Structures are given as structure tokens and as C-alpha cells.
Amino acid sequence: MRNVKLSKLWDQLHSSYWFIPAVMAVVATALAFTMLTLDRTGKAGIDYWWMYTGGADGARRREAACRQTSLLGSVAGSMISVAATAFSITIVALQLAASNFGPRLLRNFMQDTGNQVVLGTFISTFIYCLLVLRTIHGQGDGYEQFVPQLAVTVGTLLAIVSIGVLIYFIHHASTIIQASHVIGNVSSDLHKTIDRLFPEKFGYSKPQQQVTPSIPVNFEEEACPIRAIATGYLQAIDDQELINIACKYNLLIRLQTRPGKFIVKGSDLVIVFPGEVLNTKLVNEINDAFILGIERTEQQDVEFPIDQLVEIALRAISPGINDPFTAIRCIDRISAGLCHLVQRDFPSPYRCDRNKKLRIIAEGLLETIATIANYTNNSQYCKALRYHADMILQDSNQGLSQEQDRKDVQERYYAVIKSSDCNGAIKNWD
Known part of the structure; x- marks a missing residue:
């Protein structure tokens, strides 16, 4: 990298x-x-x-x-x-x-x-x-x-x-x-971020099971937090620098945040094990590996361009603008980005050094993965799709006044859950 x-x-x-x-x-x-x-x-x-x-x-x-x-x-x-x-x-x-x-x-x-x-x-x-x-x-x-x-x-x-x-x-x-140009540029940033953060493709095959390295049983008791010395949005984490620090001090580091989050001075950045080696020099070195700024960027934050497309869509359907076609374009671009994302193999949260010794435990890069059924056979992705489809169906039943509109949403809902790739996985949860 x-x-x-x-x-x-x-x-x-x-x-x-x-x-x-x-x-x-x-x-x-x-x-x-x-x-x-x-x-x-x-x-x-x-x-x-x-x-x-x-x-x-x-x-x-x-x-x-x-x-x-x-x-x-x-x-x-x-x-x-x-x-x-x-x-x-x-x-x-x-x-x-x-x-x-x-x-x-x-x-x-x-x-x-x-x-x-x-x-x-x-x-x-x-x-x-x-x-x-x-x-x-x-x-x-x-x-x-x-x-x-x-x-x-x-x-x-x-x-x-x-x-x-x-x-x-x-x-x-x-x-x-022009709206189309702006949306296209944001979508391009989304695809570039996905290529940069998730370079490994698994296509339509089942991803390999990741092996979880052993974590010391006394990790929670003997680990100590290192807190942020500044305030701002976490724009990037120098993971290679963290690996070098962990090897230098023989540490196991667990990240407590991820790029895109707002960091308040004094909040926990990482937890280090063993905590007895904690000193001012180590605190400063750890903080130097976390790059803060006044705003979010797409450098290591794949959610940021998605949020930008969502913001454009919400403004487009506001009463003051009332431009549903721009909102539809944003939805199309988000769908294309998610289709691109679900074809990538997510990296393991466990980072090891050259000697295969566990050094870093990273928080998951995405809290919720909304996916497109026709492009994935991953059971976790399908579960996320079913969850969001259920919420859309529930909201439409409560918010749509016309019976025909509710029927249209229900038809699309059943088409999603009966998708050939996810249907078998969804049945296991019913």
C-alpha cells in the first residue's frame, strides 16, 4: 500500500x-x-x-x-x-x-x-x-x-x-x-475507493474462510487504552506505521475506531497489550499514525461517497427542488457501487507481522452492507439485503396512501427475496 x-x-x-x-x-x-x-x-x-x-x-x-x-x-x-x-x-x-x-x-x-x-x-x-x-x-x-x-x-x-x-x-x-456530471464524479470516487480499499476480487465464488488468530486470554485485563490528543474526522490510518510500532514495542493493538468517524480529544483510539509499556512516547507515535482533518475524505472511507450521493438525492426530492429524476440517478449510481463492492473480498480484521504473529485487530470497515442480490451469494450480504427490504416494505405500508403504490412495493419486495442467489440463504433464517 x-x-x-x-x-x-x-x-x-x-x-x-x-x-x-x-x-x-x-x-x-x-x-x-x-x-x-x-x-x-x-x-x-x-x-x-x-x-x-x-x-x-x-x-x-x-x-x-x-x-x-x-x-x-x-x-x-x-x-x-x-x-x-x-x-x-x-x-x-x-x-x-x-x-x-x-x-x-x-x-x-x-x-x-x-x-x-x-x-x-x-x-x-x-x-x-x-x-x-x-x-x-x-x-x-x-x-x-x-x-x-x-x-x-x-x-x-x-x-x-x-x-x-x-x-x-x-x-x-x-x-x-450539471447534476449528471456531479453525480458521475462522486460515483467515480466511490469506485476508485472500492478498488483502493478492496483490491481482491472473488467474483461469484464463495469466499474463503478466514482464520482467526489466537488472542491472549488476559487481553482485556492487561490492555490499556491510548487516547486521542486532537479532535477531528479520522481521514486515514497508517496501518504500516502501526505494524512497525507494534513490532518495535512487541505489542498487540486493537483499533477502537475507523476512518470516517469523528474523534474527540481524549477518546480511545486503540487498546494496546500489554499495557505496562505505555508511555508518552508511545502515545505520540500511535497518534501520529492517525490522520485527522476538519472534514471526511474518501481516501479510506468508502461510506463517504455513498453519503454524498444520498445527500444529493435527499436534496433533489426536497419540496424546494422537487427533482425526482436526479434522485433516481443517485440511486442508480449507489446500486452500481454496491454491485462493485459485493464482488470484492473483504480483508481480515487481523493483521500479522512477517513472523505471522498477530499485531493489529481492526474494526470492521463497514457497519452495514446493503447489497444487490443478483451480484452476490454471500449469506451475510443476503441477510443485510433482507433486513433493508423488510424495512422498506414496512415503511411503505405505513407511509403510502394509495393501495396500488403499496402493491407495487410488495411486488418488488417479493422479487428481491426470491432472487436465485439469495433465496436459499434467506430460507435458512425464516
Whole structure:
């Protein structure tokens, strides 16, 4: 498994609007100095018809004589104006997303690479033109005349590229706020999270029985809890770091929480055995393996994208919006995600070191697994399906006023429990 902390760092950078524009600004600065160096040394050796060959008065704005606007000055001024406009449109899109889809979807919009590249392109072009503009000198300026033809030509090319990026941004900004696009992105996050957390597939075959390692009989009596030293949502657990700590101190660690849970300072994170080795250093090392944040993420929390789809669906069927078709799309995406999930083999909660010695006991990753009968023959999954089907039938009998609607729900209910894959397992519980 890749380094959890590095993955978390990249997730933070990818969710910011400053990282990619800052990198592109640095690249633009390096490009400007490179082009200016080539112009000063004359090593470029390029003289084509499309290169800029005008004098200094045309290469920059001269405020003294005719107050003409230079080429680079025009490009720089227009780029910063367009960047401000693009930023304003982005903020409006974020406000619209927060009101229609929920504030928890803002993070998905913040992660949109297209918007970040657009802002970075405009800002980079502005910085490039500004750095080149300050080096241009004409006769009478008190300096030796210098017109960087290659650098000005590159600035012109960047302006043309920026126009293309602006056209892309107009299309992109109108696309990312569409409900189908938002739902599709969240669904994609759900499938990626499932692939990352549950890489083993068992298809339609019966999963292998997992062997439970022996736990010391005096575990409960001699184990001691290690409490959290901070408050926040548990975004990820560095399980490899926990294994290393357990081997270093010869410990057995039982997790008391899982990613996605809200951790209050002073609450139990883990229970360590034997408890006699507990000290301040060990407490700090254990806490460092638990990555907390101000919000939930999908890094190790497979329920988070499901909750996002549920939130979109609930807002869609609210009286203020009344959009049942968006809710249906969310249900379809949740069904596809659950079908994907039930085809994966869930890892054992017991983690051993290289010597096959039990080191970590992890809490189950999912408290309730709602599944689709046609995609699994696992008896536990089928039991969960029957449980939720019973609740839906009971609620429909109490909440639906029309007899025909209740009959429709009952027909679907019987179709579910008579599914060929789960029917035999369900009969065993009746």
C-alpha cells in the first residue's frame, strides 16, 4: 500500500486552488528567464517570419510620448482581467453547488483540475509578460536598447493559448455544475475507493474462510487504552506505521475506531497489550499514525461517497427542488457501487507481522452492507439485503396512501427475496 501520509499530502494539494497555479507560475518565471537569456546571448539563432521584429516602442507601453499600449502590456493587462473573471465564475459555481448539492460537495469542485489549470494559465501568462516587459529598453531610456524578440514571440504564443483555454473554461464551467456530471464524479470516487480499499476480487465464488488468530486470554485485563490528543474526522490510518510500532514495542493493538468517524480529544483510539509499556512516547507515535482533518475524505472511507450521493438525492426530492429524476440517478449510481463492492473480498480484521504473529485487530470497515442480490451469494450480504427490504416494505405500508403504490412495493419486495442467489440463504433464517 502506498504511503498514507504522502497520499494525504497530495490529496490536500490537489484540493487547493493555489498549488497548480503556483507550479505553473514558477514554470512561467523559469521560461521568461530562459527566453531572455537566449535573446541576450543570441544563441537562439531563429529568424522566422512569425517572430516579433518590432522596436521597443511596440514591445512595451511607453507612457511618455504617444501613450501607446505595447503588445506585452496589453497581454498582461488582459490576462489579469480574465483571471479575475474566471475566478469570479468559479466562486459562483461553488455557491451554486453548495446550495443545490450540499456543502460537502464543494471539495469535489475544489479538486477539479480543469479550473486549476485555467487559473494557472492566465496567471502564468501575466507573470511571464510582466517579467519580459521590465527588461525592454529603447533609445533614450538611459539603457542600451534591448528588445527580446524571442521572448516577445513566446508571450504572443502564450496569449493565443490563453484564448483557447478561455474557450475551454466557458464550456467546462457550464458542464461541471450539471447534476449528471456531479453525480458521475462522486460515483467515480466511490469506485476508485472500492478498488483502493478492496483490491481482491472473488467474483461469484464463495469466499474463503478466514482464520482467526489466537488472542491472549488476559487481553482485556492487561490492555490499556491510548487516547486521542486532537479532535477531528479520522481521514486515514497508517496501518504500516502501526505494524512497525507494534513490532518495535512487541505489542498487540486493537483499533477502537475507523476512518470516517469523528474523534474527540481524549477518546480511545486503540487498546494496546500489554499495557505496562505505555508511555508518552508511545502515545505520540500511535497518534501520529492517525490522520485527522476538519472534514471526511474518501481516501479510506468508502461510506463517504455513498453519503454524498444520498445527500444529493435527499436534496433533489426536497419540496424546494422537487427533482425526482436526479434522485433516481443517485440511486442508480449507489446500486452500481454496491454491485462493485459485493464482488470484492473483504480483508481480515487481523493483521500479522512477517513472523505471522498477530499485531493489529481492526474494526470492521463497514457497519452495514446493503447489497444487490443478483451480484452476490454471500449469506451475510443476503441477510443485510433482507433486513433493508423488510424495512422498506414496512415503511411503505405505513407511509403510502394509495393501495396500488403499496402493491407495487410488495411486488418488488417479493422479487428481491426470491432472487436465485439469495433465496436459499434467506430460507435458512425464516
